[in-house]
Amino acid sequence: MSAKPEITGFFDPRTWSVQYVVADPTTKDCAIIDAVHDYDEKSGQTGTGHADEILRFVAEKNYRVQWILDTHPHADHFSAARYLKEKTSAPTAIGEKVTEVQELWKGFYNWPDFPADGRQWDKLFADGETFMLGTIPAKVMFSPGHTLASITYVIDDAAFVHDTLFQPDGGTARADFPGGDAKALWNSIQAILALPDETRLFTGHDYQPGGRAPQWESTVAEQKARNIHMARYKTQAEFVAMRDARDATLPMPKLILHALQINMNGGRLPRPESNGQRYIKLPLDVLTGANWG
Template sequence: MKSLRTQIPSRWPAATGLRLSSSTAFIPCGRNVSPQFQQGSRATYADQRLQKKQSPLNQSFSISTYCTKYTTANTYPRSVQQCARYSTSATTTKQPTIHNVFESNTGTWQYIVADPATSKAVIIDPVLNYDPCTQTITTTSADALLALVKEKGYMIERILETHAHADHLTSSSYLQKQLTQSQGFKPPIGIGKRIEQVQKLFGQRYGLAKDEWLGVFDKLFDDDETFSVGELTAKAIHLPGHTPDHLGYQIGDNVFCGDTLFHADIGTARCDFPGGDATHLFQSGRRLLGLDDHVKIWPGHDYPPEGREPIPWMSVRDQREQNKHLRGVVTEKEFVEMRTERDRNLSAPRLLHQSLQINIRAGRLPRKEESGQRLLRLPLKLSGLDW
């Protein structure tokens, strides 16, 4: 396991249009800060993680457990057991084997999707562990993915990002380096072709040199571009709304939709980031819900209320009937009004600035300064103060 401490400069003007939450409690990106807007739970997310019991909803998914231990002594006074859950359900011909690995600190679903005929696979939306209290980066989650890849004998052909995440740091670049050494070839990191809009915007806001973000992704997908995973056919689907560059990936009868839809009791993602648009999100959601009933939708996150475990997928039919924001009777006007009002009360994601600075670099670390340190920049929240 490797670690990195990043130092935060003490002075930097606030970035226009970005809000930094000062709360020390973890409020997931897709949930509101005000208690009246939270998803049915008064407990903190950390408490939920420690108190959850096996839910009957999860028993039908044949979930196995892949556990890694690590210490969070700087945050908690004891070692904790981190369990990454993944599916080993039997698959049919021309359908992938899917391992859904949940990273509980950020509520993120990571996926390894493999062709059972060839053992060739892709990794979708992997997480780099980051402790904002100590500025320490570790690779616990990424190393668990690598161990699973090795255990199953997979050959990773691509690493796929659905968008430039604002709630967790990506481990794509780290995984690429490790897999290049173990496989003998470099799996390209792919994302949607509109990522350069996002990179340019946030590169300027954080004062990053252009060569740190321009051209760092190996593959920029066109809308509806097809590619292969072994002998399986996959397609990149443009799903704007949460962010303008947002993609989903359809592999067999499965769509990995990133932050477009969440579990039905949570609904949809926020649209108040630069380039986000509630009308576009409604249209993207309807595109997904227009697929065949049996197609499985695998979200990028789950923030389960107290009493249920994280659930990795729902069928299109169930999402269409149950999604609290997009069930069939909801009109576009009603959705846009609801989403706009809801987003108005959201705080900024806890790891917003750290995530964006790493993710527009495709997970590469900031270059070393003359001091030998690698630095991230955080805007101060001054509430009108100035001197």
């Protein structure tokens, strides 16, 4: 029997994101999931503080980075996947439906020559595909709804559910981004909640309801019993009505237009222009109808 994975979460209070190091304690092989590349939209500064913290932790634990994984193209922070690959030489991976996100957003950014074939990652996982983390078996579940490309990594008894479910007191993810769909989100959550009750669930964000300390781990049983959305809305129609009404009140994430051009390109920052400076491109009036907040 394989050992249970060792899981360490790293919380980024600027983006309410949770980054993970998941390791096989026997072989010391590890995966880094949903790492953040720091970005301050007010000054335009970028940084690698959070990614470097993870690298220091990996070194202290004598882990070997086997995978650099993203669950989806994030709308609220830059992915550090490319930076981590440069530092570790480990392969990057994401779900194969990322190509649909690329095709959609290359139009928004007016990038007709952008390669929307997923070549920016070393591996594109298909639904149901399996892989190994050291001696620990892992499986990929396609979990659309929040985005077209969202996947869940099930690594032994732990599932990394990204932005489908939050902690039980936080409910569920929004489904109003381009390509999002509340019906698909309901189906994805049902598949996650069909995992064994003792399965540990690790979320991609925690917005600290009521100002409590950050949390990111629960179980399938806890989510079924106490999630403020899933314990209350028992049918897809009820859930979709709630989700649509709630999403209509939410402003877009402040970094969505900044982040997608980075994250659909595998975490690569824009190339420097002739003056050596990098530039972010922000399309105007693309996300019309969104709440201004």
